Amino acid sequence: MRLFHAPGSPYARIARMAVIELGLEDRIAVEEATLRDPGSVLLPFNPVGRVPTLVLADGTAVTETTPVLMVLDSLVEPPRRLLPGAEAPRALAAYGRVLGMMDGIAVWNRELRRPEHERSPGVIALERVRAARIADALERDVAGGGYVVRDAGWLALVALLGYCERRHRAFAWREGRPALAALFDTAQARPCVARTVPPEGMGGTAASG
Ligand SMILES: N[C@@H](CCC(=O)N[C@@H](CS)C(=O)NCC(=O)O)C(=O)O
Structure with missing residues (x-):
């Protein structure tokens, strides 16, 4: 494969x-x-x-x-699976919440990659507010004990924060969100994280995503 x-x-x-x-x-x-x-x-x-x-x-x-x-x-034997099933709606919600934020950040980042005169201030403003709103919710989730299990939600959260950290610097995601920052920083030691760190940049080139 x-x-x-x-x-x-x-x-x-x-x-x-x-x-x-x-x-x-x-x-x-x-x-x-x-x-x-x-x-x-x-x-x-x-x-x-x-x-x-x-x-x-x-x-x-x-x-x-x-x-x-x-x-x-x-491809693996249970219980190693990463995606929560319908019997675990909270874990599914946690995964979906992160994917929703990722979609919004992707839209925001795409706007920033356009020539300045082609950017939509309205779209950027909307996505900035959405990102802050979801990040605040994620901060509460993590502070309350969420995203502890290394499942799809955890992988997505680390990938999302890694993207913000290295490729979407327009969003100061760490500010006022110590629990999120601590989760992200601790995650860096995990081999799946350490071995997949994205290159720095704005994204958007043909090769880089
Ligand atoms: N909803 C998709 C999003 C995937 C996506 O947008 N990937 C981007 C890279 S971050 C891509 O391949 N973009 C190329 C394109 O839009 O042509 C998923 O969940 O996988």
């Missing part, structure tokens, strides 16, 4: 971290793909052209982070 990623993509980082956490490195080749590039190695497999994309042995290309995690989970 082949997992296509881009080094700067927080979504693809979740899948890359999952491969390491689940001990699947000998079964899945992790390969870099360019994005928004008509010559990308990814496009013959996946017309969507987004990462993460997991290409199975029979050529099936699974796109979108959550379906990719579902397949990865299926």
Whole structure:
């Protein structure tokens, strides 16, 4: 199996971290793909052209982070799975909350990558408020004992904060959020985190996500 990623993509980082956490490195080749590039190695497999994309042995290309995690989970014996099931709605809510913030940050970051005269101040303002609102909720969640289990929600949270830390500096996410900062800083020692740190930058180049 082949997992296509881009080094700067927080979504693809979740899948890359999952491969390491689940001990699947000998079964899945992790390969870099360019994005928004008509010559990308990814496009013959996946017309969507987004990462993460997991290409199975029979050529099936699974796109979108959550379906990719579902397949990865299926490759290991329970109880090692990362995605919470419907029987764990709080864990599902925690994962969804982080994905929602990631989507908003991605929109905000995309605006900032446009030439200044093409940016939408309204979109930026909305996403700035959304990000702060969710980050405040996450701070309360973490301070209250949430995001302790290393499941999909934890992986997504670390990938999200790592993206803000290195590729979306417009958002001062640490300010007033000591519990989130402590979780993120502690997580850096974990091999799945240490080995997938995104490059610094704004994102948006064909290769980087
Ligand atoms: N909803 C998708 C989002 C994935 C995504 O947006 N990936 C970005 C990189 S961060 C991408 O591949 N962008 C390329 C493009 O939009 O063409 C998921 O959950 O995987």
